[in-house]
Amino acid sequence: MKFAIIQFPGSNCDTDLLWAIKDIMGAEGEFVWHTADSLAGFDGVLIPGGFSYGDYLRCGAIAAFANIMPEIKRFAAEGKPVFGTCNGFQILIEAGLLPGSLIQNKSLKFVSKWQGLKVNNQSKFSSNYDSNEYIELPIAHGDGQYIADDATLEQLVANNQIVFTYENGNPNGSTQAIAGITNATGNVLGMMPHPERAMEGLLGSDKGKKMFQSILDNFGE
Numbered sequence: 001m002k003f004a005i006i007q008f009p010g011s012n013c014d015t016d017l018l019w020a021i022k023d024i025m026g027a028e029g030e031f032v033w034h035t036a037d038s039l040a041g042f043d044g045v046l047i048p049g050g051f052s053y054g055d056y057l058r059c060g061a062i063a064a065f066a067n068i069m070p071e072i073k074r075f076a077a078e079g080k081p082v083f084g085t086c087n088g089f090q091i092l093i094e095a096g097l098l099p100g101s102l103i104q105n106k107s108l109k110f111v112s113k114w115q116g117l118k119v120n121n122q123s124k125f126s127s128n129y130d131s132n133e134y135i136e137l138p139i140a141h142g143d144g145q146y147i148a149d150d151a152t153l154e155q156l157v158a159n160n161q162i163v164f165t166y167e168n169g170n171p172n173g174s175t176q177a178i179a180g181i182t183n184a185t186g187n188v189l190g191m192m193p194h195p196e197r198a199m200e201g202l203l204g205s206d207k208g209k210k211m212f213q214s215i216l217d218n219f220g221e
């Protein structure tokens with residue numbers, strides 16, 4: 001599979017994502033600048049973290065109108081995998097590809113640490129994990145508090161769209177401790193934690209690998 005890693009002014013985990021998908025997972029990957037208008041030849045989209053456009057207006061709000069976004073929306077509508085971590089999650093929400101909102105952490109403070117998570121393995125992005133597996137991944141954000149109206153939350157639960165929830169503390173005050181969700185059709189995933197920073201034991205953990213392996217297994221030929 002060949003993945004497009006979308007770069008915006010202010011992206012900062014783009015190289016980590018490319019390294020994760022290419023060097024660790026052995027798939028193909030290439031950077032795509034936000035002004036591009038085609039994803040021809042790609043099988044998946046990875047949107048990195050960072051501070052696109054300096055987080056101005058709201059995190060992800062300006063990136064959601066980038067030239068490449070209509071193409072990412074087409075890609076998502078065709079059922080191809082679209083993944084966003086941290087600022088990538090914020091961009092997917094601002095673009096309307098995922099429901100709800102991400103607002104400032106309840107503490108009003110930026111939080112950067114390893115965070116416990118529980119994994120729901122009933123998704124195409126998590127099927128390689130054990131049922132309810134406990135993992136720890138790095139988080140680093142100021143605006144990670146997930147909120148949504150009651151109808152949206154009910155739909156997320158009923159449709160099994162909540163993939164990652166915080167365990168051992170809720171670092172940003174997210175509703176129902178939500179850390180990552182998919183869209184209704186299960187091919188777009190956004191999450192605040194950074195699996196691309198947990199790809200080998202030497203760096204603290206390789207628990208992020210199962211997420212990328214799930215994408216390769218479930219969306220590859």
Ligand SMILES: NC(=O)CC[C@H](N)C(=O)O
Nearest residue numbers: 049050086087141142143
């Ligand atoms: N690490 C990130 O991607 C940060 C996301 C966003 N800029 C925030 O502070 O919430």
